[in-house]
Amino acid sequence: MYKLSKQRVLVILGICLVGVLLAIPNVMPKSVKLPSWWQPVSLGLDLQGGSNLLLEVNMKEVVRERMELLEDAVRQSLREHRIRYQNLSAGADSVKVKIDNANSRTQAIGYFKKLEDGLEISVNENGTIELKYSETALNILTKKVVDQSIEIVRRRIDELGTKEPVIQSQGSDRIVVQLPGIQNPEEVKALLGKTAKMSFHLVDSRTTAADAKRGKLSNSSRVMNSAEGGQLVVQRKAVVGGENLTDAGVAFQDGGAVVTFKFNTMGGKKFGEVTKNNIGERLAIVLDNEIISAPTIQSAILGGSGVITGNFTAEDANNLAMLLRSGALPAPLEVLEERTVGAGLGADSIKDGVFASIVGLIAVVLFMIAAYGLFGLFTTITVFTNLVLMLGAMSFIGTTLTLPGIAGIILTIGMAVDANVLIFERMREEVKNGRSTHDAADAGFTEAWATIVDSNLTTLVAAAVLFWFGTGPVRGFAVTLAIGIATSMFTSVTVTRLIITYWLNRFKPTKLPI
Amino acid sequence: MKLFSWVTKDTNIDFLKPRKYTYTASILLILASFWLIFFHGFNYGIDFSGGVLMEIKSDNKINVEEIRQKLSVLDLDELTLQSVGEEGNELSIRAQADNANEESQRIAVVKIKEILGSGYEYRRVESVGPQVGDELKRAGVISSIIAIFAICAYVWFRFEWQFALGALLGLFHDIIITVGCLSLFDFDISLTTVAAILTLAGYSINDTVVNYDRIRENLRKYKKMSQYDLINKSINDIFSRTILTGLTTLCAAIALFAFGGDALRSFSFVILFGVIIGTYSSIYISCVFLNVFDLRKTQEARAKQEVNPFGNA
Numbered sequence: 156m157y158k159l160s161k162q163r164v165l166v167i168l169g170i171c172l173v174g175v176l177l178a179i180p181n182v183m184p185k186s187v188k189l190p191s192w193w194q195p196v197s198l199g200l201d202l203q204g205g206s207n208l209l210l211e212v213n214m215k216e217v218v219r220e221r222m223e224l225l226e227d228a229v230r231q232s233l234r235e236h237r238i239r240y241q242n243l244s245a246g247a248d249s250v251k252v253k254i255d256n257a258n259s260r261t262q263a264i265g266y267f268k269k270l271e272d273g274l275e276i277s278v279n280e281n282g283t284i285e286l287k288y289s290e291t292a293l294n295i296l297t298k299k300v301v302d303q304s305i306e307i308v309r310r311r312i313d314e315l316g317t318k319e320p321v322i323q324s325q326g327s328d329r330i331v332v333q334l335p336g337i338q339n340p341e342e343v344k345a346l347l348g349k350t351a352k353m354s355f356h357l358v359d360s361r362t363t364a365a366d367a368k369r370g371k372l373s374n375s376s377r378v379m380n381s382a383e384g385g386q387l388v389v390q391r392k393a394v395v396g397g398e399n400l401t402d403a404g405v406a407f408q409d410g411g412a413v414v415t416f417k418f419n420t421m422g423g424k425k426f427g428e429v430t431k432n433n434i435g436e437r438l439a440i441v442l443d444n445e446i447i448s449a450p451t452i453q454s455a456i457l458g459g460s461g462v463i464t465g466n467f468t469a470e471d472a473n474n475l476a477m478l479l480r481s482g483a484l485p486a487p488l489e490v491l492e493e494r495t496v497g498a499g500l501g502a503d504s505i506k507d508g509v510f511a512s513i514v515g516l517i518a519v520v521l522f523m524i525a526a527y528g529l530f531g532l533f534t535t536i537t538v539f540t541n542l543v544l545m546l547g548a549m550s551f552i553g554t555t556l557t558l559p560g561i562a563g564i565i566l567t568i569g570m571a572v573d574a575n576v577l578i579f580e581r582m583r584e585e586v587k588n589g590r591s592t593h594d595a596a597d598a599g600f601t602e603a604w605a606t607i608v609d610s611n612l613t614t615l616v617a618a619a620v621l622f623w624f625g626t627g628p629v630r631g632f633a634v635t636l637a638i639g640i641a642t643s644m645f646t647s648v649t650v651t652r653l654i655i656t657y658w659l660n661r662f663k664p665t666k667l668p669i
Numbered sequence: 670m671k672l673f674s675w676v677t678k679d680t681n682i683d684f685l686k687p688r689k690y691t692y693t694a695s696i697l698l699i700l701a702s703f704w705l706i707f708f709h710g711f712n713y714g715i716d717f718s719g720g721v722l723m724e725i726k727s728d729n730k731i732n733v734e735e736i737r738q739k740l741s742v743l744d745l746d747e748l749t750l751q752s753v754g755e756e757g758n759e760l761s762i763r764a765q766a767d768n769a770n771e772e773s774q775r776i777a778v779v780k781i782k783e784i785l786g787s788g789y790e791y792r793r794v795e796s797v798g799p800q801v802g803d804e805l806k807r808a809g810v811i812s813s814i815i816a817i818f819a820i821c822a823y824v825w826f827r828f829e830w831q832f833a834l835g836a837l838l839g840l841f842h843d844i845i846i847t848v849g850c851l852s853l854f855d856f857d858i859s860l861t862t863v864a865a866i867l868t869l870a871g872y873s874i875n876d877t878v879v880n881y882d883r884i885r886e887n888l889r890k891y892k893k894m895s896q897y898d899l900i901n902k903s904i905n906d907i908f909s910r911t912i913l914t915g916l917t918t919l920c921a922a923i924a925l926f927a928f929g930g931d932a933l934r935s936f937s938f939v940i941l942f943g944v945i946i947g948t949y950s951s952i953y954i955s956c957v958f959l960n961v962f963d964l965r966k967t968q969e970a971r972a973k974q975e976v977n978p979f980g981n982a
Contacts, residue, residue: 201932209801338791341779490775491798500724500792507930515924519917526913559861562925562933566868566940569921570875573914577879580910587679606882609827610875616819617871621864624812629864636868 159656167649171540174642177547196550199557199631200333202505204498206340208332209325210347210488212304214297217486218248218288221296225250225271225286232266242283249287260284297328303485305330310481311346330488338497350443350487351478353397355426356389358437358449364388379439381446382465389439389446394429395422403479405472406462412472414463416479423459431455442475508561515565516542523572527579529668533654534575537646541571544642549635557631567639573610574647577603583669592667596659600652607648611640680908684901684952685960691953695842702849709852714859715763717806719799720747721777723762725789730757739784740764745777753931759792774798809863813844816867820874824881831962832881836874839955843873843946850942856935865936869943872918876911876951883907884959888968900960904952915948 180195200207226245229252233240238259243252254260264276264284273292277285288296301324308330312320321333334343359376364386367378376388399422404415418426430438430452439449440463448465467475520538524531545564549556582599590598618640621633658664715722725731733750740748746765753759764777774796782791817840825833844866851858883903891899904911922944926937 344775489772490796491801493775493778493794493796495791495794497790497792499726499790504930504932507928507933511924511928511930514928515921518920518924522917522920558932559864559936562861562929562936562940563868565921565925565929566918569918570872570914572917573875573910576910576913576917577907580907580913584906606879609882610878613820613823613874613878614871616823617816617867617874620812620816620819621867624808624815625860625864629860632861632864636871 159653164653167653170645171544171650174540174544174547177551178543180550181546192551194550194553196546196556197553198501198505199555199560199628200335200494200501201496201558201628202501202556202561203335204338204496204501205333205335206337206343206493206495208334208340208344208347208490209492210308210330210332211491212297212301212328212330213487213489214293214300214328215247217296217300218293219245221288222246222248222250228270229267229286232270233263236262236266238263249285251283251285253281253283255282257282294327300485301328301330304488307482307484308332308347308488311477312343314477314481315343315346317343329491336498338495340493340495344490344493346474346478347484347488347490349478350484351397351481352444352483353400353440353442353479354393355395355429356391356393356439356441357429357433358439359388359390360436362388379441379444379446381439381449383446383448387437387439387446387449389441393441394438395425397479397483399423399425400479400482403476405469405476408462408464411464412467412469413465414467414472414476414479415460416463416476417460420459423457426459426461427455427457431457447475504558505561508558508565512561512565512568516568519568519572523575527669529658530575530579530655533651533658534572536654537575537650538568538571540650541639541643541646542568544646545635545639548638548642552634552638554634554638555631556635557628559628559632560635563632563635563639567636567643570614571639571643571647574603574607574644575651577606578647578651579669582667586667586669592664593659595667596655600648604648607644611644615640678909680905682901682905682908684904685897685957688953688957688960691957695846695950695954698846698849699842702845702852705849705852706845711852711858712855713802713806714857714862715795715797715802716859717802717809718765719774719797719802720763720765721774721781722793722795723778723781723791724753724759724793725762725785726759726792727789728758731760733760736760736762736785740781743777743780743784761793805860809860813863813866813870816870817841817844820870824874824878827878828881828885829964829967831959831964831967832885835955835958836877836881838958839873839877839950840870842950842954843869843943846946847939847942851935851939854938856938859935861933861936862939865939865943869939869947872940872943873947873950876914876947877955879907879910880904880951880956884956884964885968888964896964897960900956904956911948911952915944918944 177193180189180193183189183195222245226243229250230243233252238254239256240263241253241255244250254263260278260282264278267274267276267284267286273289273295275287275289279285305322305324309320309322312322312332312334317334317337319335321331323331325331332343332347334340337343362371362373362376364378366372367376367388372378372388375391377391378386379389381387395418399418400416401419402417406413406415434452434454437449437451439446441447447463450464463475516538520535523534527534542564545567578599581603582595585595585598585602615637618633618637621636622630625633731752733752737748737750740762747763749763751761751763753761762781764781778794778796817837820840821833821837824836847866847869851862856862880903883906884900887894887899887903887906891902894902919941922937922941925933926941929937
């Protein structure tokens, strides 16, 4: 007698039931609140509309800045140990210094090694020492900078109040920002385009910008553009850096908008000291290498908080306060790629996709019935179960359904019947070879199994490569394809078997209708 | 009820007989494809070439010429305007910024928006830098090659090396000819097209493996049958399955091509074309090719050496 054990029937039905339950949120109205694990499948930006930005962290800039700092450290170290040197300079990725005396050169290299971890130090034949980061040190630095950048980007985007943004790293130095529902990403890009490095510098009141042009500029000062017009000479070294800020906000003073800020204890103490000792001098507030304003210090500011005045509109002040609150980006970000899909196009894509799926489904079902009659009808049940299970699995796992993903579902509908065709054809052969109805049905399933596994696994290999190579929508397609392969293998073997077993036992046919 | 019972009939076709002609046809197609690939080239979408792509929609019919004139003040290379949809109220704008870098492209997007004004719905705005495009191009080629070899490695593991070689030839055949066709018809090559090509590889190998499974089974069953007859018999044994599965997948692919929308056009073309060429190559390339080897000899040699880890084949 051809039978399935009770346990197996229960397991099969149980899995199907779970699939149906998991798929249910997809047809429920949006207003119903559901627990987080019981949600409809999430739609990709190409279907729900939104903006996708690919940013690159400008590591060259970071390394260049680091080299400038390293140059200072090298100079200090050499002076401290009274070593004579020439041609100390910082390049894009290295610091070079020439030391003629071989003994002091060896000595100097010893000191340089202690300056920073991960430095690679080499000497060329004319006595020039070159310091640069090793590959590993660069990788560690990149990772650190990218992590920090992601944190800052997240804070800035949160300030905008975007719903459910996705911010993650891609590759070694890239950041992907996905903003559902954002149709015009200009505002976001403007916000991410600023590093927002703030610092306070004393203005060098003895040198004017005109003096500096004539070459009367000391090493410790530099010329900087001012947002209020013109140029000022400021001290290179910042008295307080923006990393000491704890809060910023907007206030209104004399009818204009101003930005208020607050320092942490250390910053407040430094700020207090500097303002106390330099009453009457001007203090430049510098943002991204541009002076916002340079007020004259009237009195010591000891409370650890202050005000930035400038020609701000309320919006400018708001943006600046927000940038200060979220902190400075460790490196400039460049937008490499930008993809924005309007909600209208997304909705149209879903409509087209659903329609194509329905047409495909009907065509496949009609075809199977035309080819196999009753068994074709059984296949229909299998195909539907497969669709529901796919949807359930995708909803539960949290896969993002993309436009190519919809294509994947449609293809799965067509390809999923393959397993059933293999089984039915095998049954037909077994009948032809003179086996009894039950034996033939049984053999159909067991004999076809190896072929089904082989053929599906090879497709799974292709899906795996797609997942590995692809990003965004293509990855979504790969996942959909893989889930489709798994569920269709399950349904076409077990569900079909369940139905045919039931049919055999209930109607006791003498012949298989294939 | 069973309208298609002709499909589920037993066949007795000599698939190996016309192999001179089928080989010649395949080789000619592959050569033609190579010619197209190298001399005609591809119509790369912005995924690969970099550039700006915008799709706008208006309540009224869009005058393409008017917009072309408006945009001509901008310094844009390769400006292509294309009406989308039947009603003529949608337009796709594709351009390369003058000196293509990320910055100038972003500015181009902003400027185009400024010139067109707010009377349009911006359905799609994409800007891809040239650097990303080159990287994606490389990734696409590399991943296709890896996919082919991964699939063949699996076939080698489950069958014999001759089968893996046959599968490799089949995959190579399908992909080259499909890619040649994409070039011939100037389809947009985007990331999804690459995904479609890998899916086609998956489908084609699926078909091949089902045939191979039967050949292997029959090699064990019919020890006395000549190899020529055996390959023929194996293909015939499951020919109805090959046709049925091909047709159902074709049904789905046609639905996708006809109703799936513009964004999936080249994707569904690849699948549509791939189902046909994949079915053909599974039989006429991958299976027929096996006849150049002495399969029995290797099979016996292997049987002595090891026990199949799966035990079921």
